[in-house]
Amino acid sequence: MQKITRDVLVEKAVSLLENGSVSCVLGWKKGEFDYDITPAVFESKEELVSDFIFDDFCGANFSKYLVQKTRKVEGKILVFLKPCDTYSFNQLLTEHRFDREKVYAVGIPCEGMVDIGKIKAITGDGISSIVCGDTIKVNTIYDESFDINAKDVLLERCINCKSKKHVAYDELIGEEGEVIESNRFDEVARLEAMTPDERFAFWQNELSKCIRCNACRDVCPACTCEKCVFNNPKSGVENKAPANEFEEKMFHIIRAFHVAGRCTDCGECSRVCPQNIPLHLLNRKFIKDIDSFYGEYQAGAEVGSRAPLVNYTTEDIEPCDVFERGND
Amino acid sequence: MLKCSIDALNGVFAKIAADATLYLPTDKDGSTVYAEWSEGVELSNALNTAKSPKDFFFPQVEDLMKFKVEGKSISVDDIRSESEDFVVFGVRACDVRSFDILDRVFLVEPYDSYYASRREHGVIISMACSKPAETCFCRTFGIDCTNPGGDIAVWKTEDSVYWNANTEKGEKLLSKLGLEECSDDAVNAQKEKTEKIMSKLPLAGLTTDGFGGGKTLDLFNRPEWKSLSESCLGCGTCTFVCPTCQCYDVKDFNTGNAIIRYRCWDSCMYSDFTKMAHGNNRNSQVERFRQRFMHKLVYYPENNEGIFGCVGCGRCLAKCPISMNIVKVMKTIGGNAE
Ligand code: SF4
Ligand code: SF4
Ligand code: SF4
Ligand code: SF4
Numbered sequence: 001m002q003k004i005t006r007d008v009l010v011e012k013a014v015s016l017l018e019n020g021s022v023s024c025v026l027g028w029k030k031g032e033f034d035y036d037i038t039p040a041v042f043e044s045k046e047e048l049v050s051d052f053i054f055d056d057f058c059g060a061n062f063s064k065y066l067v068q069k070t071r072k073v074e075g076k077i078l079v080f081l082k083p084c085d086t087y088s089f090n091q092l093l094t095e096h097r098f099d100r101e102k103v104y105a106v107g108i109p110c111e112g113m114v115d116i117g118k119i120k121a122i123t124g125d126g127i128s129s130i131v132c133g134d135t136i137k138v139n140t141i142y143d144e145s146f147d148i149n150a151k152d153v154l155l156e157r158c159i160n161c162k163s164k165k166h167v168a169y170d171e172l173i174g175e176e177g178e179v180i181e182s183n184r185f186d187e188v189a190r191l192e193a194m195t196p197d198e199r200f201a202f203w204q205n206e207l208s209k210c211i212r213c214n215a216c217r218d219v220c221p222a223c224t225c226e227k228c229v230f231n232n233p234k235s236g237v238e239n240k241a242p243a244n245e246f247e248e249k250m251f252h253i254i255r256a257f258h259v260a261g262r263c264t265d266c267g268e269c270s271r272v273c274p275q276n277i278p279l280h281l282l283n284r285k286f287i288k289d290i291d292s293f294y295g296e297y298q299a300g301a302e303v304g305s306r307a308p309l310v311n312y313t314t315e316d317i318e319p320c321d322v323f324e325r326g327n328d
Numbered sequence: 329m330l331k332c333s334i335d336a337l338n339g340v341f342a343k344i345a346a347d348a349t350l351y352l353p354t355d356k357d358g359s360t361v362y363a364e365w366s367e368g369v370e371l372s373n374a375l376n377t378a379k380s381p382k383d384f385f386f387p388q389v390e391d392l393m394k395f396k397v398e399g400k401s402i403s404v405d406d407i408r409s410e411s412e413d414f415v416v417f418g419v420r421a422c423d424v425r426s427f428d429i430l431d432r433v434f435l436v437e438p439y440d441s442y443y444a445s446r447r448e449h450g451v452i453i454s455m456a457c458s459k460p461a462e463t464c465f466c467r468t469f470g471i472d473c474t475n476p477g478g479d480i481a482v483w484k485t486e487d488s489v490y491w492n493a494n495t496e497k498g499e500k501l502l503s504k505l506g507l508e509e510c511s512d513d514a515v516n517a518q519k520e521k522t523e524k525i526m527s528k529l530p531l532a533g534l535t536t537d538g539f540g541g542g543k544t545l546d547l548f549n550r551p552e553w554k555s556l557s558e559s560c561l562g563c564g565t566c567t568f569v570c571p572t573c574q575c576y577d578v579k580d581f582n583t584g585n586a587i588i589r590y591r592c593w594d595s596c597m598y599s600d601f602t603k604m605a606h607g608n609n610r611n612s613q614v615e616r617f618r619q620r621f622m623h624k625l626v627y628y629p630e631n632n633e634g635i636f637g638c639v640g641c642g643r644c645l646a647k648c649p650i651s652m653n654i655v656k657v658m659k660t661i662g663g664n665a666e
Contacts, residue, residue, distance in 0.1 A: 033530065036645070038651045038652050205357075213563050213564040214563045231598065231599060240577055272565075274565050
C-alpha cells in the first residue's frame with residue numbers, strides 16, 4: 001500500500017551514512033515473520049541492505065527514541081518520520097527533550113499502516129507469509145490464502161488519520177501533504193452521549209483488563225519523565241500492580257491528565273496495548289475538551305507553541321463553567 | 329480413553345462445576361481469557377489465551393499478611409484468601425509445562441505455602457493442540473502439544489471430546505463425569521495430523537543448541553545483546569504475558585490503620601527491579617534485557633536439570649510492542665545463529 005519503497009529509503013540512508021552526514025540510522029528492521037518489525041539502529045550499509053524494511057507494518061514511531069539515542073550517539077542520527085510521527089517530534093522539541101542539531105529528519109509519506117491483530121482476526125493463526133499492497137495477500141500453513149483489502153485492516157489511528165502533513169523535517173521524500181478532516185472524535189462523542197453510569201461501566205470493563213505492563217506509558221512520546229512517579233519508590237504512589245479497582249483506574253487517569261495538551265494523538269498507546277484497551281479515547285476526550293474550551297489546538301503542530309493548559313489568557317474558560325458542563 | 333459428544337460438553341461442564349469452580353478459555357471483547365464457567369459461557373475456539381493461566385496459582389496481586397500496631401503490641405495476621413477447589417479446563421501443553429517450571433521455584437525451600445495451597449486445590453484439564461500458530465515453538469523445549477500433561481488430558485475433534493486421566497486427582501474427577509469408554513483411534517488420527525503441521529511451522533527448526541547450564545561465560549558478554557536490546561522499551565509486557573516469569577515484589581500498603589503486606593508480579597525489565605540498599609544491580613536496559621533471556625535459557629536450566637525456563641508458547645512474540653523476543657535472541661546468539 002505504501003507508495004514509497006523500501007529501496008528508496010535504503011538508498012537515501014546509505015548515501016547519508018557514506019558521505020558522513022549521519023553516523024547511524026533509526027529505522028524498521030525486518031523480523032521472523034512478515035509482520036513483526038523491530039525499531040533498530042543501523043550503522044552500516046550492509047545492515048541496511050539486508051535488514052531495513054518499509055512496508056505496511058511500520059507503525060512504530062521513532063520520535064521518543066531520540067531522547068535516549070541523541071545522548072548516546074556521536075554525530076547525527078538519521079530518522080525517518082511518517083506525518084504523525086513528526087508531531088511527536090515537534091512536541092518533544094517543545095519540551096526540550098532532545099538536541100535538534102543531532103538529528104537529520106527525513107519525512108516520508110504514509111498511506112496508513114495495518115494492524116496485524118485485524119489481519120489475524122480474518123485469517124486465524126498460522127500465517128506463513130504476507131505480501132503487502134492495496135490488497136494484502138496472506139498465506140497460512142493450513143494452505144489457505146486470503147486477499148484482504150488493506151483499508152479494512154488499518155490501525156485505528158490510521159483509520160482516523162488527522163494529517164498527511166509533515167510538520168518537521170530536514171528533507172522530505174515525496175510530496176508535501178495536508179492536514180485532513182477525520183472522524184477521530186466520533187467515538188468520543190458516543191461515550192459522551194452515554195449516561196455517567198454507562199460510561200463508568202465502559203471504562204471499568206476496559207481498564208479491568210489492564211495488566212499494568214506499562215507498555216502504553218513506555219511507548220508514549222509524551223511520557224518522557226526520567227523517573228515516572230509510578231516507578232519511584234519514594235513517590236508514595238509507586239505501584240507495580242493495581243492493588244484494587246481504584247488504582248486500576250488511577251494510573252490511567254493520572255497519565256491522561258499528565259499528557260493532556262501534550263498528547264499529539266499519535267496512537268502508539270492503543271497500538272501496543274497487549275490487552276487492546278482503547279486508551280486513545282481517554283486522551284482524545286481531553287483533546288476534544290481542550291479544543292472546545294480554548295479553541296482548536298494540536299500539540300506538536302509547531303515547535304514552541306504554548307499549550308492552553310500551561311498558558312493563561314483572560315479569555316480562559318472559568319472553572320465553574322467547566323463544572324456546570326459536567327452536570328449536564 | 330473416555331469420550332463425550334461436543335453437544336454434551338456443556339452438560340459435562342455443569343457436572344464439574346457442581347463440585348468446584350470451573351474456569352475455561354472464552355472469547356471476550358475480541359480476546360481470549362479464562363473465565364468462570366456458568367451456563368452460557370462458551371469454550372473458545374482460539375488456540376490460547378492472551379494472558380497465561382499462571383494467575384491461577386501465582387496471581388498478579390496477592391495479600392500475604394496484615395500488621396496492626398495498638399499501643400505497644402503489634403499483631404500479625406495471616407489474611408490469605410483461602411483456596412477452594414477449582415478446575416481449569418483447556419490448558420495447552422506449553423502452559424501445563426509452565427506449572428512444572430513454577431513448581432520448581434515455589435515448591436522448594438523456602439516452600440511457598442500460598443502457591444502450594446492453590447496447586448493442591450487445583451485440577452488441570454489440558455487440551456491437545458490441533459491448530460498451532462506460527463508463533464508456537466513448544467517442540468524446541470521437548471513439549472508434545474498432542475499429548476499434554478495435567479491431571480486430565482482432553483482432545484477435541486469436530487464432533488467429540490476425548491478424555492484421559494494422567495493422575496489420581498484426574499481419575500477421581502473423571503470417574504464422576506459419566507463418560508463413555510471408546511477407542512483411541514480418533515485421537516491418534518488427530519495426533520498424526522497435528523504432528524505433520526508441527527513440522528511445517530516456521531519455527532520448527534529452532535533448537536536450544538548453545539544454551540543451557542554452563543553457558544554463562546559463553547553468552548554473558550556477547551556483543552549482540554546491545555543491538556538486541558537497543559529498542560526495548562523496558563515495559564513489562566513480555567514478563568506479564570509469560571507463563572513462566574515468576575519474579576515478584578513484596579510491598580506494604582498503608583490502609584490508614586494497618587499495613588497490608590502483599591506481593592505482586594515484578595519484571596526484570598523494570599528499572600527498579602531488585603533495588604537494594606546499595607542501589608540497582610542492573611543499571612542499563614541491556615543488562616536487564618539480558619537477564620530475562622539468560623534466566624530462561626541458561627540460569628534456569630543450570631539449576632533445574634537442564635529444563636529450560638521457556639515453553640515456547642509464543643505470547644511474547646505476539647505481544648511485545650517492538651516485536652523483540654526470545655526467538656530473535658536464540659537466532660542471534662547460540663546455536664541457531666547463521
Ligand atoms: S499497555 Fe495496556 S495492559 Fe499495559 S499498562 Fe497500558 S493499558 Fe495496561
Ligand atoms: S522485550 Fe518487548 S515486551 Fe519485553 S520489555 Fe522490551 S519492549 Fe517490552
Ligand atoms: S519467553 Fe515467551 S515464548 Fe517463552 S514461555 Fe515466556 S512468553 Fe512464552
Ligand atoms: S506452543 Fe505448542 S502447546 Fe503451546 S499452543 Fe502452541 S502448539 Fe500448543
